[in-house]
Amino acid sequence: MAIILITGASSGIGYQTAELLAQNGHKVYGAARRMDKLEKLKSVGVEPIYLDITNEESCRKLVDTIIDNEGQIDILINNAGYGSYGAIEDVPLEEAKRQFEVNLFGLAALTKLVLPHMRHQKAGRIINISSMGGRFTTYFGAWYHATKYALEAFSDALRMEVKPFGIDVSLIEPGGIKTNWGLIAADHLAESAKGGTYEEAALKTATSMRKQYSGNMMSDPKIISKTISKAVSSKRMRARYLIGFGAKPLVFLHTILPTRIFDWLIMRAS
Template sequence: MKQKVIILTGASSGIGYQTAKKLAKEGHIVYSAARRIEKMETLKAFGVKPLWVDVTSEESINKAIETIITTEGKIDVLVNNAGYGSYGAVEDVDIEEARKQFDVNLFGVAMLTKKVLPYMRQQDSGTIINVGSMGGRLTIFFGAWYHATKYALEAFSDALRMETKQFGINVVIIEPGGIKTPWGYIAADHLEESSKGGAYEKQAHKTAEGMRKQYSGNMMSNPKVIANTISKAINAHRPKARYLIGFGAKPLVFLHTILPTRWFDWIMMHAFQT
C-alpha cells in the first residue's frame, strides 16, 4: 500500500473521526480538519495531525493547505466530509440558515477543492472524495434544504470528475445511508426549533421524536462502515465514481427509482413517525 498525504474535514466525530483513525493506522499521513480541534486530540495517538479549519473560512483553509504543502510537499487525497443536517419546513426555515447549510455542505467543499486542485494537477494525480448521502438521491420529510445541498453535491461531483479526468485525478462520492452518528439528533433538534409555534409544529415534533428513536436504536450502521469504504476508495487503483453504502441506502434508492412519486412520498412522510 502506497503511503498518501491526506486531508480530511469534519474529523472531530462520527464518520470523519473513524476515517482519520483508520487511514492513519494504515500508514497514511493524515491531517484531520475541524473547528472543534479539542475533539481530535485523541487522534494524535494514532499519528493523525489535527488542524483547526472552518470550511466556510477561506483564511483557515489557506493556512491548512499551506501547512500541509510546507511540511509534506504534496496532497494526494482530499476527503470533504464536513457537513450537517438542518431540517425544517421550507416555510419555517430562515433563509440565512438555508444559506449556512449551503455554505458548509457545498460551498465549503468547493472552496477547499479549488485550493487543492492546483497541487494535484501539478503532480498529475490525486483523489477527491466527497461524502454526500443517499439523501442526494431521495428526499426525506422536512429535509428540503439539507437534501438540496446533497443533490447539488452530486451534480458538483459529476462535473468535477469529468473536468479533472485529463489530469489523472479521481473524484468519488460516498452516499451513506443511516449511520449512527450525532447527525440524526442535530437534524431533529433543528426541526423542532424551526417549527415552534408554526403550522407544522405537530408533524415536525412527531417526526423529530421518530428520528431520535431510530438514531438511538440499533438499526443504523456503524460509522466504521463508511470509514472502510473511504479507505477502499483511497487505496483502489481505479475507485468507483459512487459508493452507496449503509443502512437503508440501496433499498430506498431502488424504491425511489421504481415507485410512483406519490407512493414514495407517503413512505418518506411516515418513515420517522412514532
C-alpha cells in the same frame, strides 16, 4: 503512503476514518474547528489542523501549511457537513444559506485550492461525502437534501473536468448511520417548528428520527470508514459508493415507484 487531508475529523465518521487511515500507514491531516476534540487523534498518528470551512482564508492557510510540510496532497476527503431539518416556511434563509456554505461552498473553496497541486502532481483523489439523501428527499429535510443534491451534481461535473489531469473523484453515499447526526437534525426540526403551522407534524417526525437514531437499526459508522479506506487504496475508485442502512433499497424504490407513492412511503415512515 499517501498524504491525506480529511475535513470534519473531530467526531463521527471523520474521526473514525482519520484514525483508520493513519493505522493503515498514511500521513493524515485531520481538520476541524474544534481543536480540543482533535487532540485525541494525535495518539494514533493523525496531525490535527484547524479549519473553518466557511472561511476561504482558513482554507488557504490549511492547504499552504500541508504543502509546506509535505510538498503534496494526494487525497482530499471532504467530510465536513451537517443536517438542519425544518419546514421550508419555518427555516430562516440565513440558516439555509449556512447549510450551503458548510455542505457545498466551503467544500468547493477547499477543493479549488487543492486542485492546482494535484494537477502539478498529475495525480490525486477527491472523495466527497454525500448521502443517500443526495438521491431522494425525506420529510422536512428540504435544505439539507438540496445541499446533497447539489454536491452530487458538483462531483459529477468535477469528475469529468479533472479526469484528463489524472485526478479521480468519488462520492460516498451513506444510508442510515448511527451517529449524532440524526439527533442534531431532529433537535433543529423541533426547534424550528415551535408555535408554527407545522409543529405537530414536525414534532412527530423529530420523535421518529430520535427513535431511529437511538435504536439498533442504523449501521455502524465503521462501515463508512472502511468504505472510504477501500476507495483510498483501490486501484480504480468507483464513481459512487452507496452503503449503509436503507441506502440501496430506498434509492431503488425511488427509481421505480411513482413519485406520489414514494412521497407517501417517506411521510408514513417519518
